[in-house]
Amino acid sequence: MSSHVVEWVSVKNHSALVALTLMVVILATGLTLPVFGQVYKADSQPRIIDITAKRFEFTPNIIHVNAGESIIFRIRSEDVTHGFYIDGYDYHLEIPPLSTVEVGPMQFNELGKLKIRCSVTCGPIHPFMVAEIIVEPNYVLPVFLVLTAGMFGTSVAYIGTRPKNRMLGISTEKELDILRIKVIGPVLKKFLQWRGSNYALLWPNLVIFMIVFASGFVGNPTGNLNFSIAVVWILWFAAVEFMILLGARLWCTLCPLPAFGEWSTRRRLYGVHRLKKWFSLGRKWPKQLDNMWIGALSFLGISLIVPWLVTRPIISGLLFVGLVSIATIMHLVFTKRNFCRSICPAGAYIGYHSVDSLFSVRSRDKGTCDKHIAKECMQGSPNGYGCPWLLYPGGNNDNTFCGQCFECLKSCSLDNMTLKLRMIGKDLPSIAAKAKGKFDEAWMGFIRFTLAPLYMIVFFGPTFWIKDWGNMSNVYGANWPTIGLLTPTPNALSNWLGWAVIVGGLSLAVYPAIFYGFSWLAKQAVGEVKQSAKDLFLSFSYALAPYGMTLWVAFALSLIMVNWAYPLNALLQDPFGYGWHLAPIDKFTWSPLLANMLPYIQAPVIFIGLAFAVNSTYNIGMKLFEDHSKAMKATIVMGVLHFAAALIVMFILAG
Amino acid sequence: MSEVKKQTELIENSALKDIVEALRLQYEGYSITRDSIVNPLTKVVEYIYDAHQAHLTNKEQCSYAGSVLVDATLEETHRRFASDVAKANKVYLAGIKLANLVWRRLDEVTQTQHKTPFATLGQITDQIVEAACRAML
Numbered sequence A: 001m002s003s004h005v006v007e008w009v010s011v012k013n014h015s016a017l018v019a020l021t022l023m024v025v026i027l028a029t030g031l032t033l034p035v036f037g038q039v040y041k042a043d044s045q046p047r048i049i050d051i052t053a054k055r056f057e058f059t060p061n062i063i064h065v066n067a068g069e070s071i072i073f074r075i076r077s078e079d080v081t082h083g084f085y086i087d088g089y090d091y092h093l094e095i096p097p098l099s100t101v102e103v104g105p106m107q108f109n110e111l112g113k114l115k116i117r118c119s120v121t122c123g124p125i126h127p128f129m130v131a132e133i134i135v136e137p138n139y140v141l142p143v144f145l146v147l148t149a150g151m152f153g154t155s156v157a158y159i160g161t162r163p164k165n166r167m168l169g170i171s172t173e174k175e176l177d178i179l180r181i182k183v184i185g186p187v188l189k190k191f192l193q194w195r196g197s198n199y200a201l202l203w204p205n206l207v208i209f210m211i212v213f214a215s216g217f218v219g220n221p222t223g224n225l226n227f228s229i230a231v232v233w234i235l236w237f238a239a240v241e242f243m244i245l246l247g248a249r250l251w252c253t254l255c256p257l258p259a260f261g262e263w264s265t266r267r268r269l270y271g272v273h274r275l276k277k278w279f280s281l282g283r284k285w286p287k288q289l290d291n292m293w294i295g296a297l298s299f300l301g302i303s304l305i306v307p308w309l310v311t312r313p314i315i316s317g318l319l320f321v322g323l324v325s326i327a328t329i330m331h332l333v334f335t336k337r338n339f340c341r342s343i344c345p346a347g348a349y350i351g352y353h354s355v356d357s358l359f360s361v362r363s364r365d366k367g368t369c370d371k372h373i374a375k376e377c378m379q380g381s382p383n384g385y386g387c388p389w390l391l392y393p394g395g396n397n398d399n400t401f402c403g404q405c406f407e408c409l410k411s412c413s414l415d416n417m418t419l420k421l422r423m424i425g426k427d428l429p430s431i432a433a434k435a436k437g438k439f440d441e442a443w444m445g446f447i448r449f450t451l452a453p454l455y456m457i458v459f460f461g462p463t464f465w466i467k468d469w470g471n472m473s474n475v476y477g478a479n480w481p482t483i484g485l486l487t488p489t490p491n492a493l494s495n496w497l498g499w500a501v502i503v504g505g506l507s508l509a510v511y512p513a514i515f516y517g518f519s520w521l522a523k524q525a526v527g528e529v530k531q532s533a534k535d536l537f538l539s540f541s542y543a544l545a546p547y548g549m550t551l552w553v554a555f556a557l558s559l560i561m562v563n564w565a566y567p568l569n570a571l572l573q574d575p576f577g578y579g580w581h582l583a584p585i586d587k588f589t590w591s592p593l594l595a596n597m598l599p600y601i602q603a604p605v606i607f608i609g610l611a612f613a614v615n616s617t618y619n620i621g622m623k624l625f626e627d628h629s630k631a632m633k634a635t636i637v638m639g640v641l642h643f644a645a646a647l648i649v650m651f652i653l654a655g
Numbered sequence B: 001m002s003e004v005k006k007q008t009e010l011i012e013n014s015a016l017k018d019i020v021e022a023l024r025l026q027y028e029g030y031s032i033t034r035d036s037i038v039n040p041l042t043k044v045v046e047y048i049y050d051a052h053q054a055h056l057t058n059k060e061q062c063s064y065a066g067s068v069l070v071d072a073t074l075e076e077t078h079r080r081f082a083s084d085v086a087k088a089n090k091v092y093l094a095g096i097k098l099a100n101l102v103w104r105r106l107d108e109v110t111q112t113q114h115k116t117p118f119a120t121l122g123q124i125t126d127q128i129v130e131a132a133c134r135a136m137l
Helices: A002-011 A014-038 A140-159 A184-193 A196-218 A227-247 A250-254 A257-264 A293-304 A315-335 A338-341 A345-354 A366-371 A407-411 A429-432 A440-459 A464-470 A489-524 A531-561 A565-572 A596-625 A628-654 B003-026 B034-053 B056-078 B083-114 B118-136
Strands: A047-054 A058-059 A062-066 A071-077 A081-084 A087-096 A102-107 A112-117 A131-134 A175-177 A358-363 A417-422
Touching: A002 B118, A014 A140, A014 A565, A047 A062, A047 A081, A071 A081, A071 A087, A071 A358, A081 A417, A087 A102, A087 A315, A112 A140, A112 A596, A112 A628, A140 A489, A184 A196, A184 A407, A196 A315, A227 A250, A227 A315, A227 A345, A227 A531, A227 A565, A250 A345, A257 A315, A293 A338, A293 A345, A293 A440, A293 A489, A315 A338, A338 A345, A345 A440, A345 A531, A358 A366, A366 A565, A366 B003, A407 A417, A417 A489, A417 B083, A429 A531, A440 A464, A440 A489, A440 A531, A440 A628, A464 A489, A464 A596, A489 A531, A489 A628, A531 A565, A531 A596, A596 A628, B003 B034, B003 B056, B003 B083, B034 B056, B034 B083, B034 B118, B056 B083, B083 B118
Parallel strands: A047 A071, A062 A131
Antiparallel strands: A047 A058, A071 A102, A081 A087, A081 A112, A112 A131, A175 A417, A358 A417
């Protein structure tokens, strides 16, 4: 095992070692920046800052204070009870309706940006009622910008050392056969080859989904008090980003959405049906639709209503009923997992980023699979079904559409399928090089990449109007009996259209157009190559898979670290938000975890993403041109765009 | 002897030869018993009978029956996996041949008798299994 590790990470080139060491220094600097803070002397006369709180904004939404300055906040609630919480300051202030509360004098010694959050549930958008305190001089932003530039520079310097088949110093050629690791391997293999493994993983999740349905329809109309919102849109939404990184489509293994359809089609809850006779019309899914377009656009569609979706239980309830119905109908018509491949919005983005996961289901020896006439992984055997995802698992080199149902591990009579641990970006160059015509995956990348910073702004930024436009200015939560409260006014609808144009325009047109422009420049820089600018555009877009993944991990960190108490309370105490105390423990008090440290954790994650993007672009370039100098030139051009994107995110985090 | 009958016998002989050879390879190093021959072959025949009765397609089902034979032979030797792709292929192809043979017989019977071919199935099974046992034991 240790020799494996040495083989994977050995860097023989000294320049590469220096570049990689500098990267580590940059990451460490980002992480430890708050340590360099100092205690400032307080002024004698406190300054009073008046803040008004109303659903769901603080005014002013950005407050500048000087380090060490003595401040008294005088907060007035203009409607319902609000809370006042400043990241890193462990007190919760309650402001009753139409009254004023003072807090202070207090002084801020940490430079940079701190968030003010509402700490008392005041309505559906409550978890995202945010204002900002900028403690001047805000050295954090320039330091972050310099570190970003440093990361870009060292990444370019690193690829200048001609790293072959490596991602940030780690070999992308090596793989670890997880099922052959001592002790863990055999146990895991036995479990996965057991027919009940899928059910053991799925059933608890199915129970959770039933509660999601029920609470979505009849639970508390306020989102963060309702299981369907707290568990799905806080816990799951954050967890799935980490699952992609560590386990690729692990979520698809657990997902109950297609279960009813699959069980009906197979006419089995458990075990393999003896006859290969499906309860389905067995129609063929149209080839034109066998791609990621519908999934990508439905993810975008969901994002257009995301302020409602993640705060109104009934919207979530209806969405899940809709998805389960579509999945079931599609199984009954088309037999296999066409819903998961082509329709599911979560499936689309999980699949897109899964190409860069550390995890994969692969054959041990492709030669054996090629020689094996039976191809049980496709046609099935008495021990397992043929791949429901319509792949040939034995020859598969792409995580995008591998749903990790592990049927191939069960059906293969040669024990040639296994789980592999590998470095991020292993399959990316070969997938990207064959990207001709795969506009669907490119646009999935653009949508995901654009929406991550947009979500950061909408959900954790202080700008109220953008939340309000997306929220259609609605202050009510809603379940099934109160769904009528969501009827939008004409003015709110026109605002929402503006929001839809911003979200849709940025992800579908503006960013892709900029990306094409840079691809065209890359083509000019590279000179005579057989690939057109369009080919480079499609191929290089795959560098957004690892980069986008890190942006979403950064977003997920703020989502879960701030709001962890809501899903825990919904899971353990009060799923319907009726005021229950199911577990014999106290309810968790909303109290963000290391919230003042968030930018210093998120920024290094983005730095790593930037380095991944640069290295991935280079690896793709090498695959396309087979020439270091050309790949280098293309990487520098495309890298400038990735660098610019990272700078924008730094402004969001610390500006 | 009619041309059709000659051809059928030829196919049957060749299928039987393949089955015997495949089973011998698969059971190399293991003791061959009557059960270890009868059980896998019966499983294939029964599977094809059920598939035929359910009006499923010949090609897909016969191909799957190959895997049924592989699995059944592994089960007889208390193994979960085959050790050798060449051996697995032989057993698989033999299974397909056997399945095709049974399918054709069932087709003939249903076309001529218009009734359940269960009795004929018994005869087919007996013939094949006995022949295989004679050749192997």
